[in-house]
Amino acid sequence: MKRHQTGIKRELILFTMGCIICIVLILSAGSVYLSYDLNRRTLNKCLKETSELVSEKITQQLKEYSVIAESIALYQKGNAARGGNIGLFLNMSSSQYGLNKIDILSKDGVSIVNGDSYAQDPAFLQVADGKGSLSDPIVKEGNVSYEYIYPYGDIVVVLEFPYSIFDGIIKDTKLGDTGITYMINREGRKMAHEDFSLVLEGQNDIEDAKKNPKAYGEAASLERSMINGDAGFRFFKIKGEKKIGAYTPIADTNGWSVNVTAKEAEFMSGVTVSVLGSLVLGIVSMLLAGLAMLHIANRITKPIGQAAEAIERLSGGDLNLELSARRSDEIGQIVLKVNEMAGKYKDIISDISRFLHELSCGNLQAESSCQYPGEFNGIRISMEAIALRLRETMQRINASADEVTVGAGQVWDGAQELxxxxxxxxxxxxxxxxxxxxxxxxxxxxxxxxxxxxxxxxxxxxxxxxxxxxxxxxxxxxxxxxxxxxxxxxxxxxxxxxxxxxxxxxxxxxxxxxxxxxxxxxxxxxxxxxxxxxxxxxxxxxxxxxxxxxxxxxxxxxxxxxxxxxxxxxxxxxxxxxxxxxxxxxxxxxxxxxxxxxxxxxxxxxxxxxxxxxxxxxxxxxxxxxxxxxxxxxxxxxxxxxxxxxxxxxxxxxx
Structure with missing residues (x-):
């Protein structure tokens, strides 16, 4: 019975604690997921906005260069009639707008200023009517510059600007301590990057992935989406380092795209803190719930244990029981019923003892003087049937004794003859x-x-x-x-x-x-x-x-x-x-x-x-x-x- 009592308590605690643990786990998992999802969506939005901002800045810068080119072209057309010094004007304009140089070309790509030919310049070849073209980095003696060639009427204006223009834009949009913003062209080569050496050597993750797919595979997959003109947000690894990145195509360029990246650990640390906090909170909640459950279980199982002990004493023959019933719930009813059962058993056993004592004294007319409830009524009926059977048996024994006496004489006579x-x-x-x-x-x-x-x-x-x-x-x-x-x-x-x-x-x-x-x-x-x-x-x-x-x-x-x-x-x-x-x-x-x-x-x-x-x-x-x-x-x-x-x-x- 004690093992059964312990089992009830254990089952009650295990069931309740199981429910609590499941609820805590569900809440913790939900909290972690919501935190992770919120953080991810926040990063997605933040990085996308940043990459879009960089794209818009570059586009705006190109639009400004288009306006400058138009103004240069208008000045050239007005100055051609007056016969002014166009070279001096271009030098002054370059200094004014922070450009390396400005040149004016005819339709065939020959400079009208110094006679230089741009006929084989890739940017010049991609110029369309009314639409400018941005060149890839031009590397000269360890320096990098870009050309923006803009057509206007029958002339073409060439604006050459330094790397510092793009470098300032990507550095201004750096996120956190580990953030990096870089641009690639439609072939995947780095056009601008925090690491200037990558721009000088024209580093390409897509080409490097062919040699080392484990280190550059995920980065190459992301940059393929960039050169396809897609915009998005992605988690990726490069050279074993986990990063996050948001990429956006740059308008008015020849397939350029910008990617704003940062280390995953820096921006996902909040999720880790949230997970640890949820775990600590869950463990504390389970401990508090366990203590409360132990108190409730003891309050429920202790009276049941007392009732079980009383029933065990009752099964061992001890009928002197008097349990205190201080509760009015079902447990109190159990205690009352145990007391009533012990009293009723005591009355029944006393009546059985009296009845058997009278039988042992020879009184076969003994009768029960107690009410036997339920199935116990069969005992009373059996006792009365025993007394009746004994009376009938004694009567038959008495009659048989008389017959035995008569038969004994007959047996003696037959034995002599035999x-x-x-x-x-x-x-x-x-x-x-x-x-x-x-x-x-x-x-x-x-x-x-x-x-x-x-x-x-x-x-x-x-x-x-x-x-x-x-x-x-x-x-x-x-x-x-x-x-x-x-x-x-x-x-x-x-x-x-x-x-x-x-x-x-x-x-x-x-x-x-x-x-x-x-x-x-x-x-x-x-x-x-x-x-x-x-x-x-x-x-x-x-x-x-x-x-x-x-x-x-x-x-x-x-x-x-x-x-x-x-x-x-x-x-x-x-x-x-x-x-x-x-x-x-x-x-x-x-x-x-x-x-x-x-x-x-x-x-x-x-x-x-x-x-x-x-x-x-x-x-x-x-x-x-x-x-x-x-x-x-x-x-x-x-x-x-x-x-x-x-x-x-x-x-x-x-x-």
Whole structure:
């Protein structure tokens, strides 16, 4: 129960703390997100406005240069009629407007002041009617300048201004301590930058990204959007450093764009502070909520624990409970109900104890004097049923005791008669057992004779099997002799063939020797001897063939006789086996008879023992019947101590 109480408290705390933690996390995450989103949107707006401001300043500066160019062009047209010194005017105007120089060109790009040609100048080639053109940086001896070429009528005005013009604009719009503003042309080359060396070397992040995409990849992606004329805001990394940037195209230029950047850490630090603040606030909130929850949980679970402890004592048999109910809520109701339950249990147990005490004293008319609520009513019904059953049982026991007394006398008479008859049966069984002993001994002798005959038959069968085995070996040997004789016949035939061929060869040799005349006489003598030898070999082969044929015939007859003998021995062996089987069956039957006779003898001995036991039992039954009568009388005396009806109760009170 204590573990269950602790579980309720833990579950309550865990559930509530889980809800609080979820709420705090949601609020913290929402706060962080809103802070991050607000900061991002603020940066987006601020940087976009700054980049737009830089773009507008540059555009405004170019418009001022357009006005200056128009005024120069108007002066040139007026001065051409008067024949004034245009060179001096241009020098004075350059000093006045902070320009490096001013030049006036004809339509073909030749200076009307000093005769210099601008025909191959990229800015001059991009000039359109009524629209000026801004050149890329012009680097001379470590200095950078720009040309703004503006057409007006049939002349073109060239304004060359120093790098300080753009440098002042981008430095005036620097954001924070880490902010940088730079401009690129439509190829991605730096046109103006805080780092002047990048402008001198014409650094290009898009080209550098091809060599080192990890360091310049994101910056190159941003600058591709810039050269496409897009405007926007973006987080990016360059050489591992996180930055933010807002870019805007510059009007009245040949695809120039400006980007206002700063380190992300400088402007996003507020988000980090907000995150840390939210976390600290969330942790403090959870701690305060946890303390409050512990207090509430203790207030709820402590009375429940007391009630659980009381119920545990109640289950252990301690009914002396009195809990204080100081609360009017559901917990107070639980305490009141526990007190009521303990009181009701105490009344019920007291009534059960009284009822059982009266039963133990012999009062089977005892009744319950207490109300048993609900399922406990079954206990009252069971107790009253027990008393009723005991009353009925005692009445039946009393009646049975009377009947036992009468039956005990009858049992004694029957036991005497059984002892007399058992004595007569014992005598008859002894005579029968003597006769069975003689029959059993004769059966044992017959079984011994059958065993000996079976042994003789088995031995004969073994001898027949040995003869059959020898006969088979003889038959196998005859077959080998027959096979060998046949092989000898083949060899004899081969010898005859050799003799025949030798004779033919000898005749051929004799013929050839005759043809040879005197030279072949010696060879003719040899051929004759060979022919004689072939003739003798043929005769010997014929005689050998005859002897072999006689041997083959004799072997065939011997083989036939051996097969007949083998067949006869097999029949004898089969009949011997059948004889052996019959003798075995006779032996088995004899053994069965011996076992049956032995079982009959044992059964007779058992019957004799049973008869003797019956005699003893009859004697014991006679004595037991006397004792049973005495016990029945004692049982009646004991039953008389119980009150089983109101009449007996009245009689007892009268006495």
């Amino acid at each position: 002892a007399k008859r058992s004595s007569e049966q014992a005598g008859a069984i002894e005579e029968l057992q003597t006769a069975m002993d003689g029959v059993f001994r004769q059966s044992v002798k017959n079984a011994d004779y059958v065993k000996k005959a079976s042994a003789y038959a088995i031995e004969s069968g073994k001898k027949v099997d040995e003869g059959n085995l020898h006969m088979r070996s003889l038959n196998h040997a005859m077959e080998e002799v027959d096979l060998t004789s046949r092989k000898i016949t083949g060899i004899t035939k081969l010898i005859e063939d050799i003799a025949f061929q030798t004779n033919i060869l000898a005749l051929n040799a004799a013929v050839e020797a005759g043809r040879a005349g005197a030279a072949g006489k010696g060879f003719a003598v040899v051929a004759g001897e060979v022919r004689n030898l072939a003739a003798k070999s043929a005769e010997a082969a014929k005689e050998t063939k005859g002897l072999v044929e006689q041997s083959v015939n004799a072997v065939s007859k011997g083989r036939l006789l051996a097969e007949n003998t083998d067949r006869i021995l097999k029949e004898i062996a089969g009949q011997a086996g059948m004889t052996e089987e019959v003798i075995r069956e006779i032996e088995a039957s004899s053994m069965d008879q011996v076992q049956v006779m032995e079982q009959i003898s044992q059964s007779l001995m058992t019957v004799s023992e049973v008869v003797q036991s019956n005699m003893e039992t009859a004697r014991e039954s006679s004595g037991s019947s006397e004792r049973l009568a005495g016990q029945a009388q004692a049982l009646q005396t004991e039953v008389s101590h119980f009150r089983v009806n109101e009449k007996e109760k009245q009689i007892e009170s009268d006495q």
